[in-house]
Amino acid sequence: MTDLSAGRAELRRLALATMFPGFVGQGTPPAWLTRLAAEGLGGVVLFGRNVDPARGDAGVAELTAALRDAGPDLLVGIDEEGGDVTRLDVAGGSTLPGNAALGALDDPEATERVATEMGARLRACGVHLNFAPVADVDSNPRNPVIGVRSFGFDTDLVSRHVAAFVAGQQAQGVAATAKHFPGHGGTSEDSHLTVPSIDDPLEVLHQRDLPPFRAAVKADVKIVMTAHIRFPALDGDRPATLSRPVITGLLREELGYDGLVMTDGMDMHAISRTVGHPEGAVLALLAGVDALCVGGDTVGPETLEAMADAMVSAVESGRLPEQRLAEAAGRVAALRRWLAAARPGPVSGGAAADAARRAVSATGDLRLDGPPLVLQLEDEPSIAAGPIPWGVADLLAERVPGTVVVRLTERAPDVTGVLAEYPDRRVIVGVRGVRRRPWQVGVVTAARALRPDLIVVDHDVNPVADVLGEHYVRTHGAARVTAQAAADLLAGQLAR
Structure with a gap:
């Protein structure tokens, strides 16, 4: 060479x-x-x-x-x-x-x-x-x-x-x-x-x-x-x-x-x-x-x-x-x-689950008298995050048998017929990124006009007060561990 x-x-x-x-x-x-x-x-x-x-x-x-x-x-x-x-x-x-x-x-x-x-x-x-x-x-x-x-x-x-x-x-x-x-x-x-x-x-x-x-x-x-x-x-x-x-x-x-x-x-x-x-x-x-x-x-x-x-x-x-x-x-x-x-130090474990339970916050009346109807408003994920499962819907269904889960998208956001099909159930709506997705605001507004006691679960940050309403849970992100804490809270398995 x-x-x-x-x-x-x-x-x-x-x-x-x-x-x-x-x-x-x-x-x-x-x-x-x-x-x-x-x-x-x-x-x-x-x-x-x-x-x-x-x-x-x-x-x-x-x-x-x-x-x-x-x-x-x-x-x-x-x-x-x-x-x-x-x-x-x-x-x-x-x-x-x-x-x-x-x-x-x-x-x-x-x-x-x-x-x-x-x-x-x-x-x-x-x-x-x-x-x-x-x-x-x-x-x-x-x-x-x-x-x-x-x-x-x-x-x-x-x-x-x-x-x-x-x-x-x-x-x-x-x-x-x-x-x-x-x-x-x-x-x-x-x-x-x-x-x-x-x-x-x-x-x-x-x-x-x-x-x-x-x-x-x-x-x-x-x-x-x-x-x-x-x-x-x-x-x-x-x-x-x-x-x-x-x-x-x-x-x-x-x-x-x-x-x-x-x-x-x-x-x-x-x-x-x-x-x-x-x-x-x-x-x-x-x-x-x-x-x-x-x-x-x-x-x-x-x-x-x-x-x-x-x-x-x-x-x-x-x-x-x-x-x-x-x-x-x-x-x-x-x-x-x-x-x-590098020489790693000791790790006790359990920190993530504990922080998630403490971070989830709630306001209003969250009581469920029976299995609820959960509407999850599916969004397009950011490129950084990619298509990762999110939301409280399926996790709550695991905890409260009989829970009905309906997923709505921007292409099919009509909520009136869904609510009419389940007239006696408490409604929970899962949202994410409402400031960037006006269609979600429209769904929540229409649903609340028919069910004033609905509960919003916001899986994002920078919420809109009119979307949250009087009864809501905030998970401050779409991690599975915080959604689990929210589901435990709604199912009565976690104190506020």
């Missing part, structure tokens, strides 16, 4: 070390992944498709063991936020209360215990890094992708729970990720589909959005994930992921963060349908990013090869300093060393 080809091979190794793709399969890793792992691929990201519902955590542990056989240095990441966003519990809904429920409870010690429980489970599954917690402040009630994933709308509350979550999870030797820097909560658009812009002045960003990330840095968070969002007050031309003023200037220099910076999924349209994966990889590295989360749509080697070639060519042309590429790969290696040295 010539010196030139040897040098190119080393650049390729450094480039591969920055990449974290997804893949298809629940058992043996695909051949392309095994090949790239041997060449120095940084890591992989697990999605719901990689989890066998019949085998659960045991199947995930076997898969991660096979990944370690493919490449001993391969890091395994996952997006296990709890609440609405889960991968391990994709078949039935999360067994962990989400951030909104923990924020509503506002007990940082409980948040730390829940995160500890989550970290222990992830470590047992062979997962090294988790893309949680969300550090965004829920400042825009019409945000289509954050909302319930945030700890809340109060900056100080979000900050203390982000710090607690980071401490709990990392105590189990699983790296935490504060996302989406410098804040995704103020958007009204989804960066999976477009390039949102937050046009607030810089002082607003400093007061509202940055404190939770400062808290994460102070808590020694190991990863910060970027947002594919434009912040004109910082850099009007490029989204944060590709912006040197945001990543190097604000995060590195002003906040003093020296850990691993990772992109949000590059398959998201804000990158893939603008600059594209290869150019996006180069621009992200130039901005100061270290690791490239490729995303869930890339499940083969072609895109990865194009990204690696682009990074190598950028170094060879002088556009990307080799030192910057080596620094990025070095931070991935430093995270690997921290993980190897």
